[in-house]
Amino acid sequence: MKKSASKQLSLATTAMDGASTGFAGATNRSAPVLGQPPRMFLGLGRGLLLLGMVLVAAGYSLVYLHQHPGAVAIGFWLSVLLFWAMTWIGINAVAEFETLHKNLQRLIDVLVPLCFGMWILYLWEVITVGFGVPKVLLPAPSDIALRLVSSLDILRKDFYQTFAKAVLSGYIMGCGAGFLTAILADRFDFLRRGLLPLGNLVSALPIIGVAPIMVMWFGFDWQSKAAVVVIMTFFPMLINTVTGLNAVATMERDLMYSYGASYNQTLLKLRLPTALPFLFDALKINSTLAMIGAIVAEFFGTPIVGMGFRISTEVGRMNIDMVWAEIVVAALAGSAFYGITALLERYFTFWHPAQRH
Amino acid sequence: MKTKVQAGGVSQSPVIDIQDLSLVFKTADGPVNALHEISLTVQRGDFVSFIGPSGCGKTTLLRVIADLEQPTGGRIQVNGMSPHEARLARAYGYVFQAAALYPWRTIERNVALPLEIAGIGRDEQRRRVDQFLELVELQDFKKKFPWQLSGGMQQRASIARALCVRPELLLMDEPFGALDEIVRDHLNEQLLKLWLKTNKTIVFVTHSIPEAVFLSKRIVVMSPRPGRVIDIIDTNFPTQRTLDIRETPEFIEIAHRVREGLRSGHD
Known part of the structure; x- marks a missing residue:
């Protein structure tokens, strides 16, 4: 029952992709698996590299932050600004990438909001710890995670x-x-x-x-x-x-x-x-x-x-x-x-x- | 097949017998004379078209035959019964202006729907669905859903659905009205072949003159306000005809007569 329904679903999508309903499956199969010019992959790779760099750097910045809570210098905030700019460019590059390959597209569709969410958590952590916000007003994500x-x-x-x-x-x-x-x-x-x-x-x-x-x-x-x-x-x-x-x-x-x-x-x-x-x-x-x-x-x-x-x-x-x-x-x-x-x-x-x- | 049908005593009577039929709709703006004293008989094996401008009651008349509307005066019999009895006896198949296929059912399950309702067994259902899908040349699409098919294919599926209860009578309400002209021409030819092959009685509503003249043995020209019959024209084209006959003088003459009738009713 379940199997037949999922088959019907995939039938539906192939019929819509293809120009002719009858042979839609065949045309799809003969198309290249990743129908993109290499240039697009270059953009995706660049974006991912940038995001990866931000991830590592932001991780180090958090370690530094927790060693000096409430007492970080202006240089720290400038680097946060830099990470923010890098994340913007990185997410932009990733979000621009579109592919017919379903699983890859799904992965990218998850990656973009994930980066957004992580960035919000990072900002929350940096601001609450960096400025020493009282826990009664707003605990840092790390406090919440520990308590959880x-x-x-x-x-x-x-x-x-x-x-x-x-x-x-x-x-x-x-x-x-x-x-x-x-x-x-x-x-x-x-x-x-x-x-x-x-x-x-x-x-x-x-x-x-x-x-x-x-x-x-x-x-x-x-x-x-x-x-x-x-x-x-x-x-x-x-x-x-x-x-x-x-x-x-x-x-x-x-x-x-x-x-x-x-x-x-x-x-x-x-x-x-x-x-x-x-x-x-x-x-x-x-x-x-x-x-x-x-x-x-x-x-x-x-x-x-x-x-x-x-x-x-x-x-x-x-x-x-x-x-x-x-x-x-x-x-x-x-x-x-x-x-x-x-x-x-x-x-x-x-x-x-x-x-x- | 034909001789066998005529041999039966009952079959000599008309499939549809309408005498002085009237229908008045009560609306907020006062009564509307949708049908006014219409008399008409349809013989077994006929292909009859109702043609007229919108509002002339051609669809209403078809719906009265199908027991979808109730007349307010006159007499009507379908297969020697009242339309209500004929509907419950599943004496007719009805093809609507749109295919009205259920999107959650595959084509074959859509065609099987009237059989399910009639309580016909699974094996017999499958046999008939295959038979009639083949008749409308959709056997390769039976596992598809309606929304995966073109408009013309959907309408063919709905014709198969109307036929699979094996009714004597097929009522078609502007079935190709929403399709483009090329598809419509093609389906007209297919319908004609299907009529010859199955020997059904078909009542066909249209507002296209060439469609009516090409398909019909008899054309019933109607006019609005009040909806009434103003002319009944018999055609005499060879049974094995193609769209080419639309170029012949006979065709043009009949089309002209239909157009004249429509024009006179419009004054």
């Missing part, structure tokens, strides 16, 4: 409590209930007319107001946080599913009608597939909403574990590096959650114009 590594056990427990228990269960229940309600609302018109306007009202409820009530109802543990997540994710899913089910074009609907198709056949073979891109939009929005909901809900009462609990208590104890460590974990988990949903979307809606590469 030394607190892995706490972070793991917090992550398990907040993400695995509250976020995931709330997300599955909220999205699932939203989807099923949408199907019911589609079948029974009075539900759609009555429920959807209310849905807009409920989705406008402030999470800060709902969270303490959920804690009162469902107790301090993860169940109350999952309840908050359910409330946050239910209505986006409901509204998107209803919209998606009705996004069917007239002609496609007439086609099913002309076949004498039943409600269920039309639903399964036409309307649900049409709604899939809308469903995935809701799943992606909800993946972010669920993280926010669960973390914020923990501010209002929780057992002594959880990411939101840790953030609120460590802020009070001025352990800002621990707060940042939790933020890093939340950011990584949130991105991974979103990324996996987006991958599933690409797999299931490969036929949608937005997914055809």
Whole structure:
């Protein structure tokens, strides 16, 4: 199943590259593997060399910085400026490189934002350490990394409590209930007319107001946080599913009608597939909403574990590096959650114009 | 094949029998006479075209035959049944203005769609899909997705999809309207061959005079406001014809008569 889908995907791309659909595969194969003039590789090589030099030099500058924290001379800042100029030129050269070779292109597409991110971290480190910024205001990335590594056990427990228990269960229940309600609302018109306007009202409820009530109802543990997540994710899913089910074009609907198709056949073979891109939009929005909901809900009462609990208590104890460590974990988990949903979307809606590469 | 069909008692009756059919759309601006007292019969094996300017009701008439619109007056029978019964009996195949293929299905799965709905077994589905994809010369593209094919190929796939339930009657609503002229000419020739080969009854809506004259045995000229039939023209071209006949005096004469009819209806 999976294999056939990926084959279809590659078929799609070859057909678009080639002039003739029938022989696109053949023309691609006969083309040179790296269809670039050597000049372009020269530019890429120069850029990579420059970036490599900056990497080594910046590494040395960090060692020097940490030996003289808060007391570096003007020469140090001038060299940072020089690294910055070198990075600019280097990234420019790399970003200009374009190739038909897919894996190489993918590598370069990752390399450019990676350099950007590393540069931001470097600046952050140099400025906080170089100027001796108080850790309560902004800890250096190295402080955060140290705290992260030394607190892995706490972070793991917090992550398990907040993400695995509250976020995931709330997300599955909220999205699932939203989807099923949408199907019911589609079948029974009075539900759609009555429920959807209310849905807009409920989705406008402030999470800060709902969270303490959920804690009162469902107790301090993860169940109350999952309840908050359910409330946050239910209505986006409901509204998107209803919209998606009705996004069917007239002609496609007439086609099913002309076949004498039943409600269920039309639903399964036409309307649900049409709604899939809308469903995935809701799943992606909800993946972010669920993280926010669960973390914020923990501010209002929780057992002594959880990411939101840790953030609120460590802020009070001025352990800002621990707060940042939790933020890093939340950011990584949130991105991974979103990324996996987006991958599933690409797999299931490969036929949608937005997914055809 | 033909003699066998005519031997049956029922087959002598017309495939489509329309008497004084009217359809009034209720709109916010008041009632619109989309069809006005139309009477028409289509015999088995006919190729009938509805031609007229936009708004003359030619598509509406086809949709009434297909049970996609409900008439407000008159009588209509399809295969001796009401259009509703005919639709549920899958008596017709319908080809729309666009191919309307589902992009998540491959070409072969698109063609199999009406068979799936009708609950026909997998093996039989596969056999028929192969048979009709071959008929429209798309057998090499059955694993492709619709969006990987040209517009003309997509429309051919939709014709295969309409044919694979083996309907007696094929309803086509400006199926080549969105295609360029070269592709359209080619598909016209192919459609003619397909009609001769399958012996179907075809009702074809178009606004192209040469297309109507080239394809049809009978041309129904319609005019708007209210939508009505103003002329029915029989053609007598040899069955094995090519696009060359468009240069002959007979062709030009019929095309002229169609154009005159369209013009008189426009006053």
